[in-house]
Amino acid sequence: MSSWLLDGVWNAAEVRDEHRSNAIGPQLDHAEWREVNVPGHWADIEPSLTTDGPLTYRTTVNTPSVDEGRRRFLTFDGIAYHADVWLDGAYLGDTEGYFAPHTFDVTDLWRLSPDHVIAVEVHCPPTEPGSRRTITGVLQDPSGPLTPNPGGIWQSVHLIDTGPVRIDALRVLCQDATVERAHLKMYARLDSDRSCAADVQTLVDGTVVAEHRITVAAGHNDVAWRIDLPRPALWWPRDLGDQHLVNVDVVVSIDGHPSDTTHRRTGLREVAWDDWTCSINGERMFLKGANLMPVDALLGRASDEHMRQLMEDAVELGLDMLRVHGHIAPTTIYDTADELGLLLMQDFPLQGVQRRQVRPAAIRQAQQMVDLLGHHPSVISWWAHDEPVAKPADGSVDQRQTLGLAGRARELATRVQRAVRDQAPTWNRSVLDPLVRRAIEDVDPTRRCVPHSGVLPHLPLLDGTDAHLYIGWTDGPISLLPRESARFPRLFRFVSEFGAPAAPRSPQTVATLQEHHWPDADWERFAKLTGTERWQYDQSTPPHLFLDDAPWIDATEQHQSDVITAWxxxxxxxxxxxxxGFCVRALNDHAANSGWGVIDLHGNRRPAFEALKAACQPVIVTIDPLPETTLPGRRFSLAVHVSSDLRDDLDDAIVDVTITNTDSTQTQRFTGTIDANAATYIGTINTISPEAGDITISAVLNAGRFGSSTTSRTTVA
Structure with a gap:
C-alpha cells in the first residue's frame, strides 16, 4: 500500500470572503500568506496570526497518478474543530470533531493532474459563557484555568492508496477471556467502489484464525464476526500479572489480491463491575487512581517522551488507574497504558451544559471514540458526560462561607437549593446523556458506560453516579470527611474528584500576586488565570495570614498534600x-496556571506527589484522625486499621502505637494477620487529653518487607 505523509510547511491566512473564491484553487499569490507548521495549533504560530480563527490552510502536493484499479484517499488524523476541505477548488466535504480521523476519496480528481492544491478552512469557536456548542471537553473549559484556543490541523495529514475495497473502520473488542478461551468481537466498515466478492482474512500474531468470503455493494458495508482463541495468554493490570499483547490484522482481498489491511494491537482480558467495584479476569480490585488531564491544553504540543513519563510517574505513585478526564488523548497514552498495565477510564469529551444542537454530533463522535480506542485492553469503562449541570448565576453553590449562626443558616439554604435543583430533570442529564450512553453501548457491549459524572442521587431511583466531593476545599474542612462518609455512604461508592489546588508558580500567576501590596493582589486576574478564587483559599490558607506570596504558595502546596493524604x-x-476506588482531582496540570495536579505542566513534582505516593503504598497503617484542637480532659477512642492491596495475607504483622503528651508516653503493640485486598481492623487505642500541650499518636507497621507509619496530632486549647 502506497502512502505519502503531507506534514511540513503549509501556508495559512485568516479567512476572508475572497478566500472562498480564489484561495481554494491552484492559482494564488502566497505573498500575503504565512508559512506554518502542520501538524500544529494556530496558537503556536509566531508571531500570532489569529487568536480564535478561522484560518485557511493551503499546501501543494505532487505525487504519482493513481494506478488503474486503485483508489486514493486524503486523511486528516485530527482537526480542531470544524473544517471545510477542497482539492483543486473542488469541495470535498466538511469535518466536525477534534479527535477522530476524517477521510475523503480523491481518486478521480487526482487522475486529472500530477500537481494539486489542498485547501482547508478551519473553525474552532472560542469558549463562551453559558451552554457549549463544541465537543471539546476540558480543552475549552470556561470554569478552568485560562487556556488558548486549540484550533488548527493538530495531527498528521496523509494520502493512502488502496484497492477497490477500503477498510474505513475496524473495531476489535475482547468480549470475555479465561485461561481456557477468549472471544473477540470484530466489526469492520468496508468502503467499496463497486459490487464484488471480497475475502476477509483475520490474523492474530501472524497466524490466520478466520477467513470468510462476503459480497459487498458499492458504498459502505458493515461486517461483523467473532473469533475464538483457545488457551490465550491473558492481559493483566500491572500488580496482578503480565501484560501480554496480541497483534490483530484484517486483510481484505479482491480476486486474490490484497485491497487493504488494518492493524490493531489488543490484549485478552475480561472486565466486570459489581456496583462500583471492578474485577479484571475475576480478580477484584480497589482502584487507586487520578484524573489524567491533557498533557498540554494544546494536544499537538505533547511529545511522546512527556506522555510516557507521565504514565511512568503514575506507576511510581502506586496508582492502578487513570481517568482520561474530559478529552481523548493522543495514541501514545493508550499504547503506553497497555504496555504498563495501567487501567484507564475514558471520558467522552462532553463537559458542562451542552446546547441541543450537539446531539447528532455527540452520538456520531461517541461511536468514533469506540472505533478509535475500543481495542485497548487498558480501557475498562466509558464516561459519557462530565458534570452536565450549570452553576447558578447567583453563585449560590460556590460562594464565600461566613462564620457564626448566619453562616450556618446560609450554608443550609445553599444545600437545600442545590438538592432541589439536582432533582429537576434537565435536557442534558435526562435526554442527551442517555442517548450518548446508548450510542456507546450499541457499539461496545463489553464495557460499562456511565451516563454522567458527578451527579448526585436524584429521582426517581435516587441513584447517583460517581461523586465529586471537595471536603478540604470548598465543601468544608477536611475534619468533616469521616463524618460525611458515615452519613452519606452512597456518595462514597466511587469518588472520582477530590483534593485542593496549590497556587501555581507560573510567571504569570506570580506576577499577578505581586502586582499590588500583599495581600491585596489582583485577585480578579488571578481567578481568570487559574480558575480559582481568593474566597476559596480563605477557608484553608487565608492570604492575609502570610507576609507575602511566597510562604502563602508554600502553604497551599502543604494543604494540597494534607488533603490528598487524608482522603x-x-x-x-x-x-x-x-x-x-477513587480518582485524585488531577495527576497533572494541562496549563501553566493550573495548580490541581501533583505534577505541573512542565513535569515538576509538587510536594503532593510524595504525599500521594506514600498514601498509595501497597500496605498502609491508619489511625482515626484527631481534631486540630481539643479541650482538657477529653476522651478519645481511635481505631487503627491496616489497608492492603496484596493478593495474599500478611501473617505475623506487628503494629506499634505510641501516645505522647506532656504528662506521659504510652505504647501499645498489636500483632496478627493482615487480610489480603482489604482493610483490616487492628484495634482501638484510648487516651485522655492533658491540661495543656499536644497529643501525638504514631503507629508503625512492620510486616516483613512491607512497612508503614502514620502520625496524628492535636493541641489542647
Missing part, C-alpha cells in the same frame, strides 16, 4: 464498604 487513607480504610 486517600480514609477511602482505603473503607475499601469495598462501600468504596470501590
Amino acid at each position: 486517600v487513607t480514609h477511602l482505603r480504610r473503607i475499601a469495598y464498604r462501600p468504596t470501590g
Whole structure:
C-alpha cells in the first residue's frame, strides 16, 4: 500500500470572503500568506496570526497518478474543530470533531493532474459563557484555568492508496477471556467502489484464525464476526500479572489480491463491575487512581517522551488507574497504558451544559471514540458526560462561607437549593446523556458506560453516579470527611474528584500576586488565570495570614498534600464498604496556571506527589484522625486499621502505637494477620487529653518487607 505523509510547511491566512473564491484553487499569490507548521495549533504560530480563527490552510502536493484499479484517499488524523476541505477548488466535504480521523476519496480528481492544491478552512469557536456548542471537553473549559484556543490541523495529514475495497473502520473488542478461551468481537466498515466478492482474512500474531468470503455493494458495508482463541495468554493490570499483547490484522482481498489491511494491537482480558467495584479476569480490585488531564491544553504540543513519563510517574505513585478526564488523548497514552498495565477510564469529551444542537454530533463522535480506542485492553469503562449541570448565576453553590449562626443558616439554604435543583430533570442529564450512553453501548457491549459524572442521587431511583466531593476545599474542612462518609455512604461508592489546588508558580500567576501590596493582589486576574478564587483559599490558607506570596504558595502546596493524604487513607480504610476506588482531582496540570495536579505542566513534582505516593503504598497503617484542637480532659477512642492491596495475607504483622503528651508516653503493640485486598481492623487505642500541650499518636507497621507509619496530632486549647 502506497502512502505519502503531507506534514511540513503549509501556508495559512485568516479567512476572508475572497478566500472562498480564489484561495481554494491552484492559482494564488502566497505573498500575503504565512508559512506554518502542520501538524500544529494556530496558537503556536509566531508571531500570532489569529487568536480564535478561522484560518485557511493551503499546501501543494505532487505525487504519482493513481494506478488503474486503485483508489486514493486524503486523511486528516485530527482537526480542531470544524473544517471545510477542497482539492483543486473542488469541495470535498466538511469535518466536525477534534479527535477522530476524517477521510475523503480523491481518486478521480487526482487522475486529472500530477500537481494539486489542498485547501482547508478551519473553525474552532472560542469558549463562551453559558451552554457549549463544541465537543471539546476540558480543552475549552470556561470554569478552568485560562487556556488558548486549540484550533488548527493538530495531527498528521496523509494520502493512502488502496484497492477497490477500503477498510474505513475496524473495531476489535475482547468480549470475555479465561485461561481456557477468549472471544473477540470484530466489526469492520468496508468502503467499496463497486459490487464484488471480497475475502476477509483475520490474523492474530501472524497466524490466520478466520477467513470468510462476503459480497459487498458499492458504498459502505458493515461486517461483523467473532473469533475464538483457545488457551490465550491473558492481559493483566500491572500488580496482578503480565501484560501480554496480541497483534490483530484484517486483510481484505479482491480476486486474490490484497485491497487493504488494518492493524490493531489488543490484549485478552475480561472486565466486570459489581456496583462500583471492578474485577479484571475475576480478580477484584480497589482502584487507586487520578484524573489524567491533557498533557498540554494544546494536544499537538505533547511529545511522546512527556506522555510516557507521565504514565511512568503514575506507576511510581502506586496508582492502578487513570481517568482520561474530559478529552481523548493522543495514541501514545493508550499504547503506553497497555504496555504498563495501567487501567484507564475514558471520558467522552462532553463537559458542562451542552446546547441541543450537539446531539447528532455527540452520538456520531461517541461511536468514533469506540472505533478509535475500543481495542485497548487498558480501557475498562466509558464516561459519557462530565458534570452536565450549570452553576447558578447567583453563585449560590460556590460562594464565600461566613462564620457564626448566619453562616450556618446560609450554608443550609445553599444545600437545600442545590438538592432541589439536582432533582429537576434537565435536557442534558435526562435526554442527551442517555442517548450518548446508548450510542456507546450499541457499539461496545463489553464495557460499562456511565451516563454522567458527578451527579448526585436524584429521582426517581435516587441513584447517583460517581461523586465529586471537595471536603478540604470548598465543601468544608477536611475534619468533616469521616463524618460525611458515615452519613452519606452512597456518595462514597466511587469518588472520582477530590483534593485542593496549590497556587501555581507560573510567571504569570506570580506576577499577578505581586502586582499590588500583599495581600491585596489582583485577585480578579488571578481567578481568570487559574480558575480559582481568593474566597476559596480563605477557608484553608487565608492570604492575609502570610507576609507575602511566597510562604502563602508554600502553604497551599502543604494543604494540597494534607488533603490528598487524608482522603486517600480514609477511602482505603473503607475499601469495598462501600468504596470501590477513587480518582485524585488531577495527576497533572494541562496549563501553566493550573495548580490541581501533583505534577505541573512542565513535569515538576509538587510536594503532593510524595504525599500521594506514600498514601498509595501497597500496605498502609491508619489511625482515626484527631481534631486540630481539643479541650482538657477529653476522651478519645481511635481505631487503627491496616489497608492492603496484596493478593495474599500478611501473617505475623506487628503494629506499634505510641501516645505522647506532656504528662506521659504510652505504647501499645498489636500483632496478627493482615487480610489480603482489604482493610483490616487492628484495634482501638484510648487516651485522655492533658491540661495543656499536644497529643501525638504514631503507629508503625512492620510486616516483613512491607512497612508503614502514620502520625496524628492535636493541641489542647
